[in-house]
Amino acid sequence: MDLKQSVIAITGAGQGLGQMMAVTLAHAGAELALLDVNQQALDETKQQCLMLGTKTLTYQVDVTNEADVEQTFSDIVTDFGRLNGLVNNAGILRDGLLVKVKDGQVSKLSLEQFNSVIQVNLNGTFLCGREAAVKMIETDSKGVIINISSVARAGNIGQSNYAASKAAVATLATTWAKELARYGIRVAAIAPGVIKTPMAAQMKPEAIERLESMIPVGRMGDTSEIAQTVKFIFENDYITGRVLEIDGGIRM
Ligand SMILES: NC(=O)c1ccc[n+]([C@@H]2O[C@H](COP(=O)([O-])OP(=O)(O)OC[C@H]3O[C@@H](n4cnc5c(N)ncnc54)[C@H](O)[C@@H]3O)[C@@H](O)[C@H]2O)c1
Numbered sequence: 001m002d003l004k005q006s007v008i009a010i011t012g013a014g015q016g017l018g019q020m021m022a023v024t025l026a027h028a029g030a031e032l033a034l035l036d037v038n039q040q041a042l043d044e045t046k047q048q049c050l051m052l053g054t055k056t057l058t059y060q061v062d063v064t065n066e067a068d069v070e071q072t073f074s075d076i077v078t079d080f081g082r083l084n085g086l087v088n089n090a091g092i093l094r095d096g097l098l099v100k101v102k103d104g105q106v107s108k109l110s111l112e113q114f115n116s117v118i119q120v121n122l123n124g125t126f127l128c129g130r131e132a133a134v135k136m137i138e139t140d141s142k143g144v145i146i147n148i149s150s151v152a153r154a155g156n157i158g159q160s161n162y163a164a165s166k167a168a169v170a171t172l173a174t175t176w177a178k179e180l181a182r183y184g185i186r187v188a189a190i191a192p193g194v195i196k197t198p199m200a201a202q203m204k205p206e207a208i209e210r211l212e213s214m215i216p217v218g219r220m221g222d223t224s225e226i227a228q229t230v231k232f233i234f235e236n237d238y239i240t241g242r243v244l245e246i247d248g249g250i251r252m
Helices: 016-027 039-051 066-080 111-138 160-183 205-213 223-235
Strands: 007-011 031-036 056-060 085-088 099-102 105-108 144-148 186-192 243-246
Touching: 007 016, 007 066, 007 111, 016 031, 016 039, 016 223, 031 039, 031 066, 039 056, 056 066, 066 111, 085 111, 111 144, 111 160, 144 160, 144 223, 160 186, 160 243, 186 223, 223 243
Parallel strands: 007 031, 007 085, 031 056, 085 144, 144 186, 186 243
Antiparallel strands: 099 105
């Protein structure tokens, strides 16, 4: 894929990994549709992309809302005329142990807490991936979809909801790669390790310390190291149906 000729949508583009992906793809000459619930954050990312001289539009949308996601992808095609790429990056953490025993009292992970993460990370990826595929087919855009998974997909303490959602989006990528190849659409996933972003900052310091001690390269990853991988997948037409593990060698 030639990024200079491409329109790329990024969810969760307001900060962290999504913001760095936007800046990196703007640098490569792609036109950008930036999606997030947070309009103020979107405006910040948009400013950075506009400074690089690329067409950039923002769409305030909750990726869990089916009607709004459908409308947003229709708007993107109206605004740009086509859609060549999607990064399914929006995601949240709501960590908690399945069951916790404190002072003899047993508490449990609520269904609401479990579902909140599944809604954004899995259902949001499903909805945006589905709508992007529809628009790519309708506009004959020959696109690429990238789902952002996580090293936690292998299973991680306190992350029943998050780990399950991240295993699922990796599986969606391999499934969609098989289903959508006939339309010229490639689909892949990236499973980042621990990356320095506002999301990682929500983790308890002792959890970060424990994780860093488990990383063979000895440090957390930089957002640019994931954004580079997004660019690489877009540009390499022989990648599909695979999950790229960009994690400094960590194994959960
Ligand atoms: N940071 C890490 O260490 C790490 C590691 C592995 C995977 N990931 C994944 O990478 C992605 C980005 O992570 P990050 O660290 O940049 O997170 P972040 O919290 O810094 O940014 C996430 C963005 O998603 C947006 N968002 C949240 N819910 C949304 C919704 N319902 N609809 C639309 N937008 C929504 C937020 O407003 C925010 O701008 C996530 O999917 C995350 O699970 C992160």
